[in-house]
Amino acid sequence: MPDVNWIEMKNLQPVALEDIPVIPVEELRSDVIERVKSGGRLVQFFGSKTSDGTMLYAVLADDNASRLFVSSSRFNGIASYSAMTPDLPSAHLYEREFYEEFGILPDGHPWLKPVRKGTPGIDESETPYEFFSMQGEEVHEVGVGPIHAGVIEPGHFRFSCHGEKVYHLEIKLGFQHRGVEELFVKNRNRPLYLEKLSESVAGDTVVGHAGGFIRAVESLADVxxxxxxxxxxxxxxxxxxxxxxxxxxSALSGDVAYLTGNSVFGALRTRVINTTMSICGNRFGRGLVTAGGVNFDITPELQESILSMVDRLDIDVALAAEVLFSSASVLERFEKTGVVDRDAAASIGMVGPAARASGIAVDVRSDHPFGGFEFVPVHKLTLQGGDVFARAYIRFVEIQQSMRIIRQQLMGMSDEASKKNVGTLRRDSLVTSLTEAWRGEIAYTVITDANGEIARVKVKDPSFNNWFALSLAVRGEGISDFPLCNKSFNLSYSGFDL
Amino acid sequence: MLNLLKLRRKHGHQAIPDLRSAVLMESHRGFPVIDERKFEGDRQTLVNACPTGAIRKDPVSVDLGKCIFCGECERMSGGAIRFTNGHKLGASGRTQLMVTSSLSYEGFRDCSIRARAEIHRLFGRSLKLRQVSAGGCNGCEMELAACGNVNFDMGRFGIDFVASPRHADGIVLTGPVTRNMAPALMDAYRSISEPKIVIAVGACAISGGVFGGSDETNRGFLDEVKVDLFVPGCPPHPLTIINAVLDFIGKK
Incomplete structure (x- = not known):
């Protein structure tokens, strides 16, 4: 779709800021809605402060053609625009976020609540947060959090119930907000710090986030x-x-009191993270990825030991999954629980394994290949159920797929050095870096200024797309199925809150 | 059914028999050893490069409370700072976390945790903890959760995480304490009955870590309460956490 309103780019392909069209916000709005309705996908929608006002950028993906499109609009003294959300539900959080950060009102937004900080201009501790409230004689609310029962991150869940049945779940986040995006810009002259910061955006996705940010930097440096x-x-x-x-x-097994699965999968996980530690000295892969390459090589001996670990794991996972997925007591809880159907998943813009379990074929590794996936194609795996079972089973088949990928990558290792030098960044440029991490699509858009310094880093964790799916999943379920539904998504609080 | 039996048999016993003497693999980055004589070049470069400002010069020292064990200084200093696999890093005082050139791992271990008779009497046989994540990235949280899994099985010592602060003997804090979590953290702390302890796990909780320079944190909690045990790391290994707690409550 050649169009003067948009410029085409690819994953990790920088474009000059002056080449990005600047169009009136009404046009941007209608273009985004129209393009998403005809098969495009909203990847990023964010603001950036410039000397002459606020820029609004929209990045869309055409997954089938491996293309990205970017366009922008300038707000100079304009205090509001007509919200997209009523026509495009997947935009609802992006618009709330844009309002919160820049104070430009998406007029007509049906759910304009704080995302992380509160209403613009008001102290977040004083910002009133109005929960949706159901009316009725025997309706009651259950509030959980921010501190949860287990050893997990904080967030607040508000259930509107009638008896045991959940009619609505409202999720209030922001408790983990640490100012990640501001820290990226504030410390732009400390490249090592930025790498470590990207590792801590979501500590369960160290390699995913660090890889995403660092690839963006490398592409801006033409390395x-x-x-x-x-x-x-x-x-x-x-x-x-x-x-x-x-x-x-393991956790899903634990949530349905299937203790064998809980123990066995837990022990298998330990084996895998210890393998990561054997590569880079940290169980979560911290310190491995660096701009220009990696800090740790895989020696032939290490390669042998990883391959033999994978071979053993392959056999053990197959047996454990066979037992798990043939247990009647497990299936009784997993099947038809927490269903998000394909249409709902598409309309709210879900990504990652949760989307694939609802029949949506999105996978950055295949759609917008990056890094090692430029050489080894990945087949997109989907299931149709959209229930807890599908979200559990897709994990099993993805584990098997990942083991194949590891074997292929280790076989195809060249003898080149594993690290290159990274120089200065392109000036006045923008790049979008997409990564398929375990939870789904991570997007980093990095913008540089006239001196080639980082002026804006926009981070989007897949949790940003998927939290609302949890609300949909528990509708009509018993409240006691909430932990199971929650775990079947396993979304990040810190990745969302930034 | 046959498969289930096969699986159980294969799974066997996964628990590490002796958590006190277990040794981590060589590649693990644990206690840093500093050899002042090996330093070449500009020390200021090293100080500036450290992502969390954990390194000081003249004499060179590493603050374990800030260190994220990324290993960059080891590469930059040509091994003058070297991370060993020593994983018992817990300390009962903030000052004990300063590692200088003269300090060996054994020397550090000798004075890092003072087991107090009163703590041993109160919590030696049962310690229930309420974990509060206040801006943690989920790294420390995952390692704390791992302390209870089949491999580490911290429950064998009577140490468990509980759901309510009312059932707890203390708080395990992770994260740099965000502004949005500061009130809830204080509420949880106040809900625990005396006597109570505070354990700070990970670089963020101890010093702010990579989020030390953020405007979105409010570390007032740490000015008001006394931290009884510091567990450095980013995140600390489960064996680091468990051994620190065992040393602190005076368990042999």
Missing amino acids: AVSRRAKAIRTVALELERIAVHLGDL
């Missing part, structure tokens, strides 16, 4: 990372995926 470094990064990314998926299968 082509060696094939070997790409392979090592890909191995680490897939180990991360396997480890978390195994941990999730």
Whole structure:
């Protein structure tokens, strides 16, 4: 779709800011709605402060053609625009976020509540947060959090129930807000710090987030990372995926009181994160990815030991999954619980394994290949159920897929050095870096200024797309199924709250 | 059914038999050893490069409370700072976390945690903890959760995480304490009956870590309460956490 309103780019392909069309916000609005309705996908929608006002950028993906499109609009003294959300539900959080950060009102937004900080101009501790309230004689509310029962991150869940049945779940987040995006810009002259910061955006997705940010920086510096470094990064990314998926299968087993699964998958996970530690000295892959390559090589001996770990794991996971997914007591809880159907998933813009479990074929590794996936194609796996079972089972098949990817990557390692030098960044440029981490699509858009310094880093964790799916999943379910539904998504609080 | 039996048999016993003497693999980055004589070049570069400002010069020291064990200084200093696999990093005082050139891992271990008779009497046989994540990235939280899994099984010592602060003997804090979590953290702390302890786990809780320079944190809680046990790391390994707690409550 050639169009003067948009400029085409690819994942990790920088464009000059002056080449990005600046169009009136009404046009941007109608274009986004129209393009998403005809098969496009909203990847990012965010503001950026400039010397002459506020810029609003929209990045859309055409997944089938591996293309991205970017356009922008300038707000100079304009205090509001007509909200997209009524026509495009998947935009609802992006618009709330844009309002919160820049104070430009999306007029007609049906759910304009704080995202992380509160209403613009008001102290967040004083910002009133009005929960949706159901009316009725025997309706009651259950409030949970911010501190939860287990050892997990904080967030607040408000259930509107009639008896045991949940009619609505409202999720209030922001408790983990640490100012990540501001820290990226504030510390732009400390490249090492930025790498470590990206590792801590979501500590369960270290390789995913660090890889996403660092690839954006590398593309702005026009550095082509060696094939070997790409392979090592890909191995680490897939180990991360396997480890978390195994941990999730363990926790899902625990939530339905299936203790064998809880123990067995938990122990298998330990084996995988210890393999990650054997590569880089940290169980979560911290310190591995660095601008220009990787800090740790995979020696032939290490390669042998990873391959033999994968071979053993393959057999053990197959047996454990066979037992889990043939247990009647497990299936009784998993099947038809927490259903998000395909239409709902598409309309709210879900990503990652949760979307694939609802029949939506999105996978950045295949749609917008990056790093090691430029050489090894990935087949998109989908299931149709959209229930807890589908979200559990897709983890099992993705674990098997990741093991195949690791084998392929380790076989195809070249002898090149694993690290290159990174120089200065392109001036006045924008790049979008998409990564398929275990939870789904991570998007980093990095903008540089006239001196080639980082002026804006926009982070989008897949949780930003998927939290609302949890609300939909528990509608009509018994409140006691909430922990199971929640775990079947396993979304990030810190990745959302930034 | 046959598969289930096969699986149980294969699973066997996963628990590490002796958590006190277990050794981590060589690649794990634990206690840093500083050899002042090996330093070449500009020390200021090293100080500036450290992502969390954990390194000081003249004499060179590493603050374990700030260190995220990324290993960059080891590469930059040509091994003058070297991370060993020593994982018992807990300390009962903030000052004990300053590692200088003269300090060996054994030397650090000798004075890092003072087991008090009163703590041993109160919590030696049962310690129930309420974990509060206040801006943690989920790294420390996952390792704390792992302390209870089949491999580490911290419950064998009578140490568990509980759901309510009313059932707890203390708080395990993770994260740099965000402004949005500060009130809830204080509420949880106040809900625990005396006597109570505070354990700070991870670089963020101890010093702010990579979020030390953020405007969105409010570390007032740490000015008001006394931290009884510091567990450094980013995140600390489960064995680091468990051994620190065991040392602190005076368990052999």
